[in-house]
Amino acid sequence: MNILRAQGLGKRYKRKWALTGCMLEIEPGHVTGLVGPNGAGKSTLLNIASGMLEPTTGTIEVCGGVPGSGPAQLAKVGYVAQNAPVYSGLSVEDHLRLGARLNPGWDDDLAHQRIEQLGLDPRQHAGKLSGGQRAQLALTLGIAKRPELLLLDEPVAALDPLARREFLQGLMAAVAEHGLSVVMSSHLVTDLERVCDQLIVLVDSQVRIAGDVEDLLATHHRLTGPRRDEDSLPADQHVISARHTDRQTSVVVRTDAPILDPVWTVGELSLEDLVLEYMSNSVTTRPALEVLR
Amino acid sequence: MTWLAWRQLRVPALSVLAGVAAIAVVLGITGPELVGRTDFSDQDLLFSGTILVSYLLPAVVGVFWGVPLVTREVEAGTHSLVWNQSVTRGRWLATKVGFGLLAAMLVTGLLSLAVTWWASPIDALANQSTDRGMLNRMSPVVFGARGVVPIGYAAFAFVLGVAVGVVLRRTLAAMAVTLVLLAGVLIAVPFLVRPYILPALDDEVAITQSNVVGIRGSEQGVESMTVPEPPGAWVLANETVDSAGNVVFPLPDFVNGCVPRPDRNDPPPARGSMGACMAQLGERGYSQHLAFQPGYRFWPLQWIELGIFLALSTLLTWFCFRRLRHLS
Numbered sequence: 001m002n003i004l005r006a007q008g009l010g011k012r013y014k015r016k017w018a019l020t021g022c023m024l025e026i027e028p029g030h031v032t033g034l035v036g037p038n039g040a041g042k043s044t045l046l047n048i049a050s051g052m053l054e055p056t057t058g059t060i061e062v063c064g065g066v067p068g069s070g071p072a073q074l075a076k077v078g079y080v081a082q083n084a085p086v087y088s089g090l091s092v093e094d095h096l097r098l099g100a101r102l103n104p105g106w107d108d109d110l111a112h113q114r115i116e117q118l119g120l121d122p123r124q125h126a127g128k129l130s131g132g133q134r135a136q137l138a139l140t141l142g143i144a145k146r147p148e149l150l151l152l153d154e155p156v157a158a159l160d161p162l163a164r165r166e167f168l169q170g171l172m173a174a175v176a177e178h179g180l181s182v183v184m185s186s187h188l189v190t191d192l193e194r195v196c197d198q199l200i201v202l203v204d205s206q207v208r209i210a211g212d213v214e215d216l217l218a219t220h221h222r223l224t225g226p227r228r229d230e231d232s233l234p235a236d237q238h239v240i241s242a243r244h245t246d247r248q249t250s251v252v253v254r255t256d257a258p259i260l261d262p263v264w265t266v267g268e269l270s271l272e273d274l275v276l277e278y279m280s281n282s283v284t285t286r287p288a289l290e291v292l293r
Numbered sequence: 294m295t296w297l298a299w300r301q302l303r304v305p306a307l308s309v310l311a312g313v314a315a316i317a318v319v320l321g322i323t324g325p326e327l328v329g330r331t332d333f334s335d336q337d338l339l340f341s342g343t344i345l346v347s348y349l350l351p352a353v354v355g356v357f358w359g360v361p362l363v364t365r366e367v368e369a370g371t372h373s374l375v376w377n378q379s380v381t382r383g384r385w386l387a388t389k390v391g392f393g394l395l396a397a398m399l400v401t402g403l404l405s406l407a408v409t410w411w412a413s414p415i416d417a418l419a420n421q422s423t424d425r426g427m428l429n430r431m432s433p434v435v436f437g438a439r440g441v442v443p444i445g446y447a448a449f450a451f452v453l454g455v456a457v458g459v460v461l462r463r464t465l466a467a468m469a470v471t472l473v474l475l476a477g478v479l480i481a482v483p484f485l486v487r488p489y490i491l492p493a494l495d496d497e498v499a500i501t502q503s504n505v506v507g508i509r510g511s512e513q514g515v516e517s518m519t520v521p522e523p524p525g526a527w528v529l530a531n532e533t534v535d536s537a538g539n540v541v542f543p544l545p546d547f548v549n550g551c552v553p554r555p556d557r558n559d560p561p562p563a564r565g566s567m568g569a570c571m572a573q574l575g576e577r578g579y580s581q582h583l584a585f586q587p588g589y590r591f592w593p594l595q596w597i598e599l600g601i602f603l604a605l606s607t608l609l610t611w612f613c614f615r616r617l618r619h620l621s
Contacts, residue, residue: 050377052621068381075379085370094300101296102378138374145378 001064003028003149003181004049008058011044012249017213018044020207022058026198028148031175033192033213034185035275036202042185043082046153049183050079063148075105078147078180082154084138088127092120095137096144103145111144114170132163136170144172152184156191160219168195189272199271201278208278209254213271220274223264224250241277252277294380298392306396307357309350313404314348320411327414340415343408348437348479350404351446353398355475356468359454362389363613363620364464372621382617390610393451401447409439420525420588431527431588433483440595445602450475452609459616482598490597491590496523496583500575500603502568514549517542518571525588527547536578547573582616 002025009022019041026032034042047053051068060067086095092115098292100106115122118136120129135155142150154266155171156164172195175182180232186192192199193213200210209216220240227249230242237253244250252269253259259266269277320357323339333340363386366372376382409416411576416439418438419429428435454471461467469593498520507519519531533541553562586594 047621050373052373052376054618055384068376071379071384074377074381077377077379078375079373081373081377082372085374087337087371087374088369090300098297098300098375099378102294102375102380104379141374142377 001028002061003025004060004062004183005056006045006049006060009045009048009055009060010057011041011048011053012056015206017056019048021053022207022261022281024200024207024210026181028181029179030198031172031182031184031196032198032200033189033196034183034200034202035189035192035279036185036187036208037279038187039204040202042202045207046079046151046185047081048067049141050077050151052079071104073143075103076148078142078145078150080135080138080142080150080152080155083158084131084135084155086126086134086137087130088125091123091125092129092137093122095126095141096122099141099144105146107144107146110146111140114140114144118170118205122153130163131158132160132167135159135163135167139167139171139174143180146178147180149181149183152182154185154187156186157188162190171195185224189275193271201275203279216274217269217271219256220252220254220269221259222250222252222267222269222273223259223261224248224267225263228263241280250282264277294388295382295392296538297375298388301389302358302396306400306536309358313400313407316343316404317407320407324411327411330414331418333415333418335576336415340412343412344434344438347401347404347408347443348446350401351382351397351443351450352472352475352478354401354447355450355454355471358393358397358470359451360467361457361464362393362455362458362601363466364458364462364467367462367620368464371526373533376621382620382621386614386617390452390613393455394448394606397447401443402441403560405438405440405443417548422519423524429525429527429588431525431586431591433487433527436487436527436591436594437479437483438516440592440612442595442602445599446479448606449478449602449609452606452613453478456609456613456616459613459620462620469587478539480527482601486601487594487598488527488586490594490601491586492583493529493586496585498581498583500572500579500581502565502572505568505571506551508567510543510552512547512554514554515541515544515552517544518574518581520583522583523587526585527585528585530582530584532582533574533579536580536583540582541579544574545579547577 004024004026006022006024008178010017010021011019021144022045034045036042038189044053047054049062049067051074065073067077068074096111099111100108120133120137126134129137139155159167171182196209197213200212218292227244227247230239230251233239234254236257237255240252242249242251242252327333327336366375375385416430419427430436430439437443453475457471457474458467460468500520504520505518506521508515509517518533520532522528531546535541548571551567
């Protein structure tokens with residue numbers, strides 16, 4: 001059973017497609033990172049999964065139902081939108097009351113415990129909270145509703161490094177304790193690599209690659225060697241990017257098989273390098289620097 | 294959901310209620326001393342003031358309760374917070390609109406009750422009077438500030454604000470548009486709808502020396518005249534017609550000499566001479582046509598107009614629910 005399955009999912013705003021032909025399957029119990037540059041369609045995908053938006057094409061199934069289709073479906077999916085919106089006129093306590101009134105599965109003890117741990121004053125108005133506190137409050141609302149799947153859209157983008165770490169720690173504690181699945185987006189891989197075990201790379205409104213982080217790291221290699229054309233590589237080595245200098249060629253390939261060609265020096269990629277290779281995708285879009293000169 | 298709806302409406306609702314209560318207190322103090330009087334000229338300020346407030350209240354409700362209902366959530370992004378609790382948007386909107394409507398109708402009903410009660414001695418006197426200077430409760434401006442129609446105006450204004458907000462999604466722009474649309478409807482209804490809800494009564498009056506009460510003219514001569522109007526009625530037409538029933542405007546040349554012309558330095562006319570002169574119209578087959586809504590139609594017209602505005606509100610509410618799916 002997948003907790004999220006999308007088939008041919010697309011969304012068009014007026015003329016522009018924000019998401020096209022999106023195929024995804026996410027199994028439950030994972031923390032999935034959704035990475036991509038700004039405007040790649042990350043928010044659109046999360047908005048569709050939460051039921052905020054309706055897809056233009058394709059189908060999506062979240063926790064076994066159509067997103068936003070009814071109270072039962074809404075109860076299964078938690079969503080913290082970008083910038084963690086909260087009611088600035090309501091106090092922290094009011095927000096917890098709001099959660100309790102609007103969610104049948106509300107875990108009031110958990111909510112109050114979290115607020116206490118975070119050191120938030122329950123009487124303080126949410127409008128006066130710092131960015132980090134606001135994000136924590138929104139996350140508390142998302143977690144205490146006890147969803148099966150929690151969607152977080154750029155949850156740490158506005159936070160300073162310390163608040164970022166605290167937020168992610170809190171998230172991981174909740175994941176470990178309640179076994180919920182998480183899909184969180186970010187345009188920074190460094191935010192995600194500590195917490196995610198699955199990764200989806202979204203570029204230009206399309207899913208470029210999706211998979212287990214360890215698998216991705218194990219199947220991607222940077223090959224460095226004397227200059228040669230990347231077309232001469234074996235068919236099972238899928239070229240992600242290639243760079244050439246006068247004497248040297250450096251390619252990033254994806255392959256399940258070991259690299260046997262002795263001319264190559266095989267190097268490992270960090271997750272950040274890997275994602276950047278997909279984002280820049282120099283094979284098709286960017287000409288090598290030499291050509292420009 | 295009711296808790297949140299109330300929590301969000303609390304401040305604007307209570308502040309408007311406080312204002313209405315203050316007005317009600319003033320009216321409650323000054324009201325009793327109006328009973329039995331026959332001259333209310335010293336009450337002009339309160340009389341016009343209460344009418345003004347009666348029209349302002351629906352506008353306030355529409356602009357400050359209706360518009361922000363959706364636009365503030367969308368502008369602050371909190372709609373994505375509240376729509377992701379275990380409550381569907383449909384129920385969210387239904388609760389918020391339901392609460393707002395109830396409060397809007399209650400608060401305007403209260404104001405209208407106070408104003409209608411306070412003005413009842415004045416309205417009763419105006420109802421007997423044929424003096425055109427005294428506005429009776431059938432006259433367009435007063436009609437909308439009495440009885441039950443303000444409740445309909447408030448309901449309509451509130452839902453109009455919500456609907457415009459749903460379409461525009463920006464608070465300030467939606468406030469301005471709501472205000473303009475509301476003013477347009479409140480001006481259009483008395484002129485384009487209310488006269489025709491029930492067919493007006495017609496009356497044919499002979500023009501005699503004694504019943505010419507008004508003459509209007511220009512440099513070119515006498516244009517029109519009026520005869521006494523039925524007391525307490527809303528007169529839609531008071532016009533001279535020829536024997537075939539066609540409206541005559543301006544009046545025929547033979548009455549031009551009846552009135553001293555400003556450009557000819559005529560001496561003031563002898564008492565009664567103008568009436569006698571105008572009476573020639575009657576002798577030559579002209580008569581005066583009256584079309585009016587009689588005073589006893591006040592309540593039927595009130596209920597019908599309330600019904601019209603509630604129907605419009607229902608239509609707009611339906612529109613809001615239809616558009617809600619595409620709002621995010």
